[in-house]
Amino acid sequence: MPKFHAPISTAVAIAFGLLVLISFALPGLEGLRGSILGWAVLLAAVALLLGLANLFRVHFYKIRNKDKALYSFVLLAAMLAAFTITLLQGRQGLIAEWLFNYIQVPLESSLMALLSITLTVAAARLLQQRNDFTSILFILTVFIVLLGTAPLFGLEFPFFSQVLTPYVSRVLSEGGARGLLIGVGLGTLATGLRILIGADRPFGG
Amino acid sequence: MSYHYSKDPEEDLPDWLKALRKQRGQAPKEGEEVEESKQAEEELPSESAPQEPGAGDEPDWLLEIRRRHQRESPAAAPGSTSGENLGESQSPDVVDDATEVSDTQPLASHREPGPKEPPEDRPAQSDELLPDWLIEDGETDSSAPAASKEEALEEEALPGELPSWLQELNPPEEPEEEPQVAAKSATEEAKVGPLAGLSGVLPAEPEIVQFGAAPAYTGRLEITPSQKRHVAALEKMLAAEGQPKEDQSRRGILPSRLLRLVIASAMLIATAFPLFAGSQSAPRTARQAYPESSAIFNQIQLLPPNVSVLVAFEVQPALFGELQAVASPLLDHLIDQQARLVFISTQPTGPALVERLLRQQLKDKPAIATGNYVNLGYLSGGIAALRQLATDPLNLVLPGDQWQAPSLQNIEQISDFGLVLVISGDAEDARAWIEQVGPHSRNGLLIATSAQAFPLLLPYTKSQPPSLRGLVAGLNGAAHYELLTGKGGLAKQYWDSYSYGLGATLILILLGGLSGRLISLRPTSKTPDQEEAEHGT
Numbered sequence: 001m002p003k004f005h006a007p008i009s010t011a012v013a014i015a016f017g018l019l020v021l022i023s024f025a026l027p028g029l030e031g032l033r034g035s036i037l038g039w040a041v042l043l044a045a046v047a048l049l050l051g052l053a054n055l056f057r058v059h060f061y062k063i064r065n066k067d068k069a070l071y072s073f074v075l076l077a078a079m080l081a082a083f084t085i086t087l088l089q090g091r092q093g094l095i096a097e098w099l100f101n102y103i104q105v106p107l108e109s110s111l112m113a114l115l116s117i118t119l120t121v122a123a124a125r126l127l128q129q130r131n132d133f134t135s136i137l138f139i140l141t142v143f144i145v146l147l148g149t150a151p152l153f154g155l156e157f158p159f160f161s162q163v164l165t166p167y168v169s170r171v172l173s174e175g176g177a178r179g180l181l182i183g184v185g186l187g188t189l190a191t192g193l194r195i196l197i198g199a200d201r202p203f204g205g
Numbered sequence: 206m207s208y209h210y211s212k213d214p215e216e217d218l219p220d221w222l223k224a225l226r227k228q229r230g231q232a233p234k235e236g237e238e239v240e241e242s243k244q245a246e247e248e249l250p251s252e253s254a255p256q257e258p259g260a261g262d263e264p265d266w267l268l269e270i271r272r273r274h275q276r277e278s279p280a281a282a283p284g285s286t287s288g289e290n291l292g293e294s295q296s297p298d299v300v301d302d303a304t305e306v307s308d309t310q311p312l313a314s315h316r317e318p319g320p321k322e323p324p325e326d327r328p329a330q331s332d333e334l335l336p337d338w339l340i341e342d343g344e345t346d347s348s349a350p351a352a353s354k355e356e357a358l359e360e361e362a363l364p365g366e367l368p369s370w371l372q373e374l375n376p377p378e379e380p381e382e383e384p385q386v387a388a389k390s391a392t393e394e395a396k397v398g399p400l401a402g403l404s405g406v407l408p409a410e411p412e413i414v415q416f417g418a419a420p421a422y423t424g425r426l427e428i429t430p431s432q433k434r435h436v437a438a439l440e441k442m443l444a445a446e447g448q449p450k451e452d453q454s455r456r457g458i459l460p461s462r463l464l465r466l467v468i469a470s471a472m473l474i475a476t477a478f479p480l481f482a483g484s485q486s487a488p489r490t491a492r493q494a495y496p497e498s499s500a501i502f503n504q505i506q507l508l509p510p511n512v513s514v515l516v517a518f519e520v521q522p523a524l525f526g527e528l529q530a531v532a533s534p535l536l537d538h539l540i541d542q543q544a545r546l547v548f549i550s551t552q553p554t555g556p557a558l559v560e561r562l563l564r565q566q567l568k569d570k571p572a573i574a575t576g577n578y579v580n581l582g583y584l585s586g587g588i589a590a591l592r593q594l595a596t597d598p599l600n601l602v603l604p605g606d607q608w609q610a611p612s613l614q615n616i617e618q619i620s621d622f623g624l625v626l627v628i629s630g631d632a633e634d635a636r637a638w639i640e641q642v643g644p645h646s647r648n649g650l651l652i653a654t655s656a657q658a659f660p661l662l663l664p665y666t667k668s669q670p671p672s673l674r675g676l677v678a679g680l681n682g683a684a685h686y687e688l689l690t691g692k693g694g695l696a697k698q699y700w701d702s703y704s705y706g707l708g709a710t711l712i713l714i715l716l717g718g719l720s721g722r723l724i725s726l727r728p729t730s731k732t733p734d735q736e737e738a739e740h741g742t
Contacts, residue, residue: 030596037593038600041586048553048585091557091582100557108522117469120710124468124717128724139718143711149681152708154487154701166494173660181636181664 010198017196055079144168468713475709479701487704495685497666501535501651501675502689504624510543512623513612517638518548518555518562524630524655525558530695531653531683532628533566538690540570544623545612549581551590551634556582566695579612591641595619620647627651632658639665639672649674656681 020036023029056079059072086096123142126135147157148165194200218226394404428436478484508514516536520528539546548559559580567573581603584590594601598619599608607613615621625646629635635652639662643650649671652662656679665672677686680703683696 034593034597034600037586037589040589041584041593041601044587044589045585092560097557097560100554101561104554105522105525105558105561109526112523112526116710117465117472120472120713121465121468121717123714124464125721127718128721131722139714142714146707146711150700150707151487151704152711153705156488162494169660170663174663177660178664180661 006201009203010201013201013203014196014198017192021196052079052083141168464717471709471713472706476702476706479705480698484701485697487701489684489688489700495677495682497663497673497676497678498682498685499675499689500666501653501677502538502686504648504651504674505535505538505542505544508539508542508544508623512544513547513616513621514539514544514624514626515619515622516546516548516559517625517627517629517642518550518559519552519627519629519631519634519638520550520555520558521552521630522554522558525561527655527680528628528630528653529562529566530680530699531655531677532562534683534686534690534692534694534696535626535628535653535677536562536567537570537692537694538686539624539626540567540572546572546578547581547612547616547622548579549584549594551584551587553583556580577612579607579610581607588637588641591637595642595645619645622646624648625650626653628653630655630658632661635662636665643672651675653677653682655679 016036019029020033023033056076059076062072063069063076082096082099085099086093089096091097123139126139144160144164145168146152148160148162148168151157151161191200195202395401395406400406516539518532520532536546548556550556550559563573563578572578584594584601584603586593590601596618599617608616619625619642625638625642625648627635627638627650629638629652632654635654635658639650639652651674654662654676659676659678659682662673662676662678666674666676677683680696680699683694684700687694687696
């Protein structure tokens with residue numbers, strides 16, 4: 001079945017993209033650009049609500065089809081409760097703050113703390129699972145950075161902290177980061193051009 | 206060879222044969238034979254074998270044949286069988302060329318008829334009694350003498366014996382060797398084999414069959430070593446069927462879980478012990494180690510009082526612990542410089558985390574306690590919102606009427622802010638602020654970020670003109686900044702735990718790497734099951 005909205009959405013995306021781009025080059029179009037950007041801000045907020053509704057729909061169907069229904073039920077219940085309470089009390093409401101400070105923040109912080117243990121386990125088993133030159137080089141780099149980042153057990157290693165580690169973090173890694181940033185910039189430019197010419201349609205057109 | 210009969214054969218002869226013999230005994234002349242033959246022809250139809258009805262009235266063609274035969278009969282060649290003797294009954298029993306059967310020869314033997322004798326050697330026959338075909342047969346058979354022919358005529362096939370004419374039809378005799386073999390086998394007595402003692406049996410050729418003692422087969426089954434191994438493996442498989450199979454997947458899970466438990470316990474003990482003990486013995490890093498932090502310090506130090514400072518709090522709850530330690534000394538320094546803080550965030554959880562940070566770390570500050578700060582809340586739209594913030598901040602859609610606050614009375618564009626401080630845990634969010642807002646800020650951007658984003662944001666501090674005026678990253682940067690401000694904070698509290706935790710991590714990785722290297726270097730060892738399967742035990 002042909003998508004009738006595809007050419008319309010593509011035309012809208014190309015038109016507004018060209019308008020914003022042209023407004024940077026031609027004077028007198030700053031107001032138009034501001035309006036378009038304001039609509040984008042509103043649409044982003046509406047998109048957040050749509051994402052919330054879609055999440056509700058997906059997990060509702062999972063509950064109805066009994067596909068991991070317990071987890072979906074807990075998710076929907078927590079989402080509806082937090083949404084309703086915050087909507088009623090505001091962001092600085094007592095219960096809303098309590099839910100955020102004593103449930104959401106500790107949970108996310110704990111997940112990030114588990115990441116440190118997982119990375120340590122992975123580094124400890126790296127040479128056992130993959131014994132090659134790149135693995136050994138990776139482990140050596142980890143040793144150099146750790147030895148120079150902070151004193152270990154109260155012991156400082158000046159050679160690592162003042163010479164080797166700064167060289168690795170400020171010369172080698174910075175060079176790699178520059179290359180990454182250039183690549184990201186070029187990729188962003190290419191993606192924008194592809195959207196402006198209609199070659200790429202991430203909006204489902 | 207002739208048969209000798211004990212009885213008078215004349216008694217069993219039919220009448221017509223007797224008459225024939227009498228005629229032969231008379232032996233008329235040749236001339237008379239013709240006449241007699243004519244007479245015999247006339248009389249023969251009455252005395253011969255059953256005649257056809259109306260034989261006296263022979264057809265003309267038959268008479269003509271007779272006459273022709275009579276004229277040609279004296280000069281008839283031997284062997285000329287008469288094809289003219291048609292319609293005449295013929296006796297199949299009378300044969301002139303009776304063969305003499307030898308007693309020593311088998312009945313199946315066949316004697317080829319001898320050369321045919323001229324008709325002159327044959328005894329005269331009575332044409333009156335004998336049919337023409339019979340006369341001719343007698344003429345053609347001239348090989349045997351008269352006596353032998355008489356004997357042959359007198360010969361009678363005994364019961365069970367084949368007549369001579371039938372014997373001629375038998376297949377040729379066997380070669381001479383065969384009779385010898387047959388004779389030998391007939392008389393030889395078998396000496397070995399299952400037919401020992403019997404005669405007349407077919408002997409087995411010595412070179413084909415070897416009679417001897419049968420090989421004795423043992424009752425025990427002969428098994429090769431390869432078959433033994435297979436049997437052992439099969440027995441092992443069958444024995445293992447009744448035993449519960451060990452879950453191989455759980456073998457790998459248990460050591461992995463144990464390893465994680467050991468590592469987590471070691472890291473927890475290493476980081477928790479200095480916290481509970483209140484240890485602060487680990488040396489701090491040198492001031493010159495982080496020039497980017499010094500640049501921020503200098504920027505804030507030179508800030509005039511009562512200047513609005515925009516603080517972008519792009520923090521998520523996962524990295525709040527680290528950034529709390531990084532942002533606290535900066536905000537504390539700003540508050541000490543009497544700056545008017547304006548918070549904004551493009552993250553949904555940003556505004557709530559700002560409140561949490563201010564209440565937990567800076568609640569003792571009068572500006573915070575009195576609420577002398579502005580929290581603009583959540584700004585949706587991502588990069589588009591930042592672009593609009595940079596160009597037209599007053600038309601931003603923000604919750605509440607925040608732009609009426611005293612801190613924002615003279616603010617119409619982003620350059621009206623004295624400083625723009627971005628606190629972000631993600632390099633992408635910081636980069637968005639650098640690209641969209643940085644060019645419009647008056648004094649550039651200052652960024653406080655986590656240690657993971659430091660390498661990606663460091664190049665912006667070295668660009669010309671620099672996009673970043675200062676950069677504080679991770680707990681190292683926070684500890685260094687606290688040294689610069691001369692105040693203690695979370696970084697100081699966390700420093701010893703940070704040091705011990707890094708040490709424990711380093712040792713655990715070292716031990717794990719060495720053990721992994723040793724495991725990979727040792728020769729591969731097979732399981733006992735695999736060894737037993739190979740050796741068949």
